[in-house]
Amino acid sequence: MRENQAKHRQLAKERVKAERKRATRRESGSSLLVCEGECTEPFYLHGLLQHLGINAASVEIIEGQSNSNAVAVVNRARQRFEQISRDRVFVLVDAEQSDLAQALKLCKVPLQRANKKKGLPKICIEPIISTPCFEVWLLLHFRYCDQTFTRFSDVLPELQAILPDYHKADPRIFMTVGGGEGLERAMLHAARLRAALAQTGSNSPATDMDRLVEALRAIAPPDQKRHQ
Structure with missing residues (x-):
């Protein structure tokens, strides 16, 4: 009987240990992506994550709100991080926003991890800037372009x-x-x-989206990375 009790205790310990390992794997490489745009960026990112084989448990995408400025996007990222901490936090903003400089300063203020675990490094929000707008990144999927742009128009x-039929509400924009x-053409361009x-x-046109793609590729499943 004592042997059975000892076996049960050992099995229970092993289950707890296995669950902790699974929890660690789920948390490792987790990211938060907060968008300025309501449609194009979120739709593109969902398609990108599907292409990379990354599930929603690892990367959360928050779509933009109407008429939101860059500071509002950063504040939303900070608020969401307070609810659920992540390993990395990105905000996707356009350079044509008038409050971009203020938003970038706010990005440098370290985030406090909600769980208050000791030994975890402080992290800062990483801005992914499109100059002047996200459509520059989409254009690079087709051709190289370095002509100066000042605005979305x-x-x-x-x-x-x-x-010719491009519109911001295309849910299959990645495809x-x-x-x-x-994507591979855009990365090279x-x-x-x-x-x-x-x-x-010069500073226009420009995009940081390739850096975000590289960050996401780093947390993609191993079998998916071999096909990228």
Whole structure:
């Protein structure tokens, strides 16, 4: 009888240990993505996560609200983090927002982890900026472009020349811009554009989306990474 009790205790310990390991794996690499846009960015990100094989338990996407500015987006990220802490927090904002500088300062203020665990490093919100708007990233899925844009209305005709029916409420926007093949083109074009901007000192057009993609690829399932 004592042997059976000892076995039960050992099995219980092993179950608890296994559950802790599973919980650690679920938390590891978890990210929060908070968007300025209500449709395009969230729809694109959902398609991207599906392509990378990342589930909603690892990455949470929060869509934008109507007429929200950059500071409001950062504040929403901070509020959500207080409810559920994550390993990394990103905000997707457009450079044409007039309060961008203020939002970037707010991003540098460290977030406090809700669980107050000792030994966990403080983290800051990581801004993913599109200059002047997210459509620059979509355009790079088709071709390289380094002409200067000052606002959304400058970029839209360039994108519509390729996608005449483009609209912000396209739920399949990731596939519309080429899916995985389009993504690989955008990654190459974004790296080339960043190098060109560094040489010229210009700041438009620009995108940080390739950096977000790399961050997400790092937490993709191992079998999915082999196919990327």
